[in-house]
Amino acid sequence: HPETAHTCCGITMQYSRAWLRMHLPSGRVLYYAAPRVDEHGALSYMGTHPMTRKWTRITTYGGKLVENITQAVSRDVLAACMPAIEAAGYQIVLTVHDEIITEADDRPSFNAAHLAALMATPPPWAQGLPLAAEGFQTHRYRKQ
Template identity: 95%
Template sequence: MQCAVTDAIGHPETAHTCCGITVQYSRAWLRLRLPSGRVLYYAAPRVDEHGALSYMGTHPVTRKWTRITTYGGKLVENITQAVSRDVLAACMPAIEAAGYSIVLTVHDEIITEADDNAAFNAAHLAALMATPPPWAQGLPLAAEGFQTHRYRKQ
């Protein structure tokens, strides 16, 4: 990913592809197009004379707008988290259509309410969550869950 980003910054307006992610630098923005079609944006990206990557963003501690250094592995982590969110969001309409009421999502969890009967159970909900969206066919997904009357971590 680091090479694709470095190449994109060095060749503005040219799309580069790495592992299914389209990388493009244009008009002061680095764009990473995910398999879902959603785009991650990085402002004012730069490659310094040593090949180090950086972009402008909000510092996590000071909350000030500043230059943030990054590297290929960190970008891959951001991509992985974003794709995980997209997979979770993609299964939500089917979950609601099956009669589950989504009341909360937390990272990779979906918390639902449903009637207390055999038609609504953790195995059925897990199967809905483990169904890959059309843009992620072949992605190995698994889900598990439990039923409870109060929210808790497993």
């Protein structure tokens, strides 16, 4: 029903004014334009087609929405730890998905274990979220 909000596991979903909004625990909102459920129960929304890059109706399903939520919350957790990482003296030079690549002085106080501990600290809006991180030191970027 329009204007009705439903909350589950910290995610609030609301349909109103031609938008499906998913409010994430971080406060960020995912928007799906012109959502529609057809006569067969299939969910679709308007968006950019991944291949043609044209604005079109995209069919989706619950699992894909859960994937979008998971990736968005993961990004928000990563973004939330970045100020503490920089405040600790690490210079963030790049992020790749769930990785943070930093440069730091070559001193014992700057090490992968310390950086991993900073990354594994849940933000205030995600207290109790089990987080873990690991890392390594190298002179050039590479996948571990």
